[in-house]
Amino acid sequence: MMSGFSRSSAAGLLAAASVLTLAACGSGSAETAATSGKPEVVAAFYPLQWLSEQVGGSDVQVSVLTSPGVEPHDVELGIQQVTALRDAALTVYIKGIQPAVDDAVDADKSFDAATAVATLPAGEHAEEEEAHGHEEVSYDPHLWLDPARLATVATKLGERLGAADPAHAQAYKDRAAGTAATLGALDQEIAKGLTTCKSKTLVTAHEAFGYLADRYKLKQIGITLDPETEPSPARLSEVAKLARAEGVSTIFTETLVNPKVAEVLANEVGAKTAVLDPLESKPSGDYLSAMRDNLKTLQTALGCTA
Known part of the structure; x- marks a missing residue:
């Protein structure tokens, strides 16, 4: 028996010991930020890291x-990470993706990107998410897969950084405007690339692509809401029936998710599989190149003509 420690305290210390090294990942660690003299921005996961780097530029130190x-939903926080959140000038996150982050952020020094845009309702299998102990939110949090919404987030982030660091407020505003313009151009490129598609239906490993589907007038059918949850036989049968009815030729799997279920479904309906990146973790390039790769994948799978 460990005198003086509650069971939760002991568990917390063990969890902290196992993940101490995670705080140093990304474009900068908490220690680097502390010695650089620049305001630290802590981003919860990759798309928000990319956005923070674009808007913050050389005036901030970004850590992730x-x-x-690593699947963002699985992240737990160690001592260094909790300290980084406490000391950061701003934490950028999306409530509903990472319950540990949701619980740890300081409301006065954080920016929930979901508050900057019109959100979509949670997926049709949200009850499964709640049943498996995940954070309850009434909306789909995967908003970064719509470049137009992300452009709105960039503008708001510029304002929040300016409030946290008034000496560089104009620079943040200017970079936010430039980033929003870049994302607007990407949005137009994707819209143009998906206008002539024979099919408009995406059967995806999990329901991460609702914003992409909403923006570009596609229809998403997700096998599951939670990428870690095995679908029931009834759900697989239902999706197979829908895929046949829609004439689907491709089942989309994704990075960080075991493709087995998607492959079984593809075999069942006589389709192939292709990888569609939800950008929950850092891709081989950056946000822009990964979204363009997604566009190429969609054009091939949906029969889009140039």
């Missing part, structure tokens, strides 16, 4: 809570 190749 989620290591490359």
